Amino acid sequence: MTAPRETPWLFRTYAGHSTATASNALYRTNLAKGQTGLSVAFDLPTQTGYDSDHELARGEVGKVGVPVAHLGDMRALFADIPLDRMNTSMTINATAPWLLALYIAVAEEQGADIAALQGTVQNDIIKEYLSRGTYICPPKASLRMITDVAAYTRTHLPKWNPMNVCSYHLQEAGATPEQELAFALATACAVLDDLKAKVPPADFPNMVGRISFFVNAGIRFVTEMCKMRAFVDLWDEICRDRYGVTEEKYRRFRYGVQVNSLGLTEQQPENNVYRILIEMLAVTLSKKARARAVQLPAWNEALGLPRPWDQQWSLRMQQILAYESDLLEYDDLFDGNPAVDRKVEALKQGARTELAQIDAMGGAVAAIDYMKGRLVEANAERIARVESGETTVVGVNRWTEAAPSPLTAGDGAIMLADPDAEADQIARLNQWRATRDPAAVAAALAALRRDAASGANIMPASIAAAKAGVTTGEWGATIRSAFGEYRAPTGVSKNRSNRTEGLEPIRAAVQQVSARLGRPLSFLVGKPGLDGHSNGAEQIAARARDCGMEIHYEGIRLTPAEIVAAAIEQQAHVIGLSILSGSHMSLVSEVLERMRREGIEAPLVIGGIIPEEDAARLRALGVAAVYTPKDFELNRIMLDIVGLVDPEVAAA
Numbered sequence: 001m002t003a004p005r006e007t008p009w010l011f012r013t014y015a016g017h018s019t020a021t022a023s024n025a026l027y028r029t030n031l032a033k034g035q036t037g038l039s040v041a042f043d044l045p046t047q048t049g050y051d052s053d054h055e056l057a058r059g060e061v062g063k064v065g066v067p068v069a070h071l072g073d074m075r076a077l078f079a080d081i082p083l084d085r086m087n088t089s090m091t092i093n094a095t096a097p098w099l100l101a102l103y104i105a106v107a108e109e110q111g112a113d114i115a116a117l118q119g120t121v122q123n124d125i126i127k128e129y130l131s132r133g134t135y136i137c138p139p140k141a142s143l144r145m146i147t148d149v150a151a152y153t154r155t156h157l158p159k160w161n162p163m164n165v166c167s168y169h170l171q172e173a174g175a176t177p178e179q180e181l182a183f184a185l186a187t188a189c190a191v192l193d194d195l196k197a198k199v200p201p202a203d204f205p206n207m208v209g210r211i212s213f214f215v216n217a218g219i220r221f222v223t224e225m226c227k228m229r230a231f232v233d234l235w236d237e238i239c240r241d242r243y244g245v246t247e248e249k250y251r252r253f254r255y256g257v258q259v260n261s262l263g264l265t266e267q268q269p270e271n272n273v274y275r276i277l278i279e280m281l282a283v284t285l286s287k288k289a290r291a292r293a294v295q296l297p298a299w300n301e302a303l304g305l306p307r308p309w310d311q312q313w314s315l316r317m318q319q320i321l322a323y324e325s326d327l328l329e330y331d332d333l334f335d336g337n338p339a340v341d342r343k344v345e346a347l348k349q350g351a352r353t354e355l356a357q358i359d360a361m362g363g364a365v366a367a368i369d370y371m372k373g374r375l376v377e378a379n380a381e382r383i384a385r386v387e388s389g390e391t392t393v394v395g396v397n398r399w400t401e402a403a404p405s406p407l408t409a410g411d412g413a414i415m416l417a418d419p420d421a422e423a424d425q426i427a428r429l430n431q432w433r434a435t436r437d438p439a440a441v442a443a444a445l446a447a448l449r450r451d452a453a454s455g456a457n458i459m460p461a462s463i464a465a466a467k468a469g470v471t472t473g474e475w476g477a478t479i480r481s482a483f484g485e486y487r488a489p490t491g492v493s494k495n496r497s498n499r500t501e502g503l504e505p506i507r508a509a510v511q512q513v514s515a516r517l518g519r520p521l522s523f524l525v526g527k528p529g530l531d532g533h534s535n536g537a538e539q540i541a542a543r544a545r546d547c548g549m550e551i552h553y554e555g556i557r558l559t560p561a562e563i564v565a566a567a568i569e570q571q572a573h574v575i576g577l578s579i580l581s582g583s584h585m586s587l588v589s590e591v592l593e594r595m596r597r598e599g600i601e602a603p604l605v606i607g608g609i610i611p612e613e614d615a616a617r618l619r620a621l622g623v624a625a626v627y628t629p630k631d632f633e634l635n636r637i638m639l640d641i642v643g644l645v646d647p648e649v650a651a652a
Helices: 020-032 044-048 071-077 096-109 126-132 139-156 168-172 177-195 201-209 221-241 269-282 308-324 338-360 368-388 421-435 438-454 458-468 472-483 504-517 535-546 560-570 584-597 612-621 634-645 647-651
Strands: 010-012 038-041 087-091 118-121 163-166 211-217 255-259 293-295 522-526 550-553 574-578 604-607 625-627
Touching (some): 020 038, 020 071, 139 201, 139 458, 163 168, 163 177, 177 211, 255 269, 504 634, 535 550, 560 584, 584 612, 625 634
Parallel strands (some): 087 118, 522 550
């Protein structure tokens, strides 16, 4: 006998680009097609607390999400979308208090009951230090702002999830399932430990129940499904034993998911449709561990921005599973399966061991360096398995011959960001500044500064600042002045790893070139702009180090001027830039211009998600080599670098 049919999970699409007005049109179109919740992608300046005209924002405006610089942008973003009837997820971390403040201000303008608002701000900074890089402040100040948001929502937004512990990017940074479990749960514990002092004891269990999670579902279907069942058990255990939560409903593991974008391939991209489907099944088939919200990438995201049609195709995948299949009519399909039970127990034990190590170090905040190093090493091992063929990736390292895909033919195969969007955004930002009340802005920023310094909850002053016309960059600058800035660890050790497979001939070539140069071959790896996805840069730096090169890698968020200055100081023989945000043309042009001005003749190498047309333009500008995700063989890249410095040695 079948159980009553369940209500489906929320259908979401992670979206936002160019301008608030363009993104609003996309949201309303997706909602009309049956999407049941919104998932907002913000651009990198918005995520890191800069205005669209800041030096670091050049080339980044509207590229990986929507720019929101002030209340007017947020107003345009949600025009004709009643917020008291919407469930909105905002993928925002360092500036989460600010974006939630803008959201509340717009909802009030709409006449909404603020207590009725439903949604989530991601608000997870620890994973930003570990994997994605959109942090601003040091860990303790960031933790304070996370729990400020949580404490504020307890009183004013009782249906809002104030924090979304995000393990998604941990897996993309190389985390094993055990590490993903442990690092995410350790983050949740760090937040709850801090939050206990900010809410009445009687209300604490309810706040525990409002912590949600955002996870990654990879291609290893059985392992990923078992990971989710392990998450359910471990979270219940932590809530009960560590925090004394007796009500079962407050111990429920509530999570949303985006399936693994890292695993989408540039080669034979049509195969990504199957990958997305299999990964979705891992978080929907098991009723005990079913996601509350699912967002799927589009099949062509490894190539560039998906079109509305591509996002529609991913939405239809969810709708077919939820409404055409009979999945929601049955109890859990995996209860009592011995293979599943064994795997879940093994994952739980591995996660407990990792958690004990983090607790012994003083918790997640104190263990950031340790966790970052573990992720870099785990990612290196993952990449090595793909290089060696131990891990099969169809179309990448096996079955690479294929007929051309008609889905990628023609000029409209991917959507291009509006080239005029940045100038348009800056013009409207200047107009906003010119028409607001300067005295009201100054007073609001002064109040924000006072509350930040005094330890008062940051939310009331942030909401007042939003209504006064303060900009994202002004809010961010005030927070920076109050708490300081921070540079997270790179995770790339100065010491060589134990990996040797395939490295001997490269090491010999590096030694030979170094001998000719009279000093070690010097390789500078830089990440210009605001792109914080550093996995590729870290792996290139680590492999070059293991090959015997002298590596200079200082992490993310550098200006072209800083990169060129470092190249001069280190006397770099090769400069490598990693840019995944789509801002490669403007940033590389500026780096090349500065290199020529300084007389630097070292070859410049670029890596990132770069369409072939742009790659050809970059080579014409003087870039020596361009690498994209299809270039997964790091040893070949290392030999290429040797050849750029000394072609004779590489040829030998």
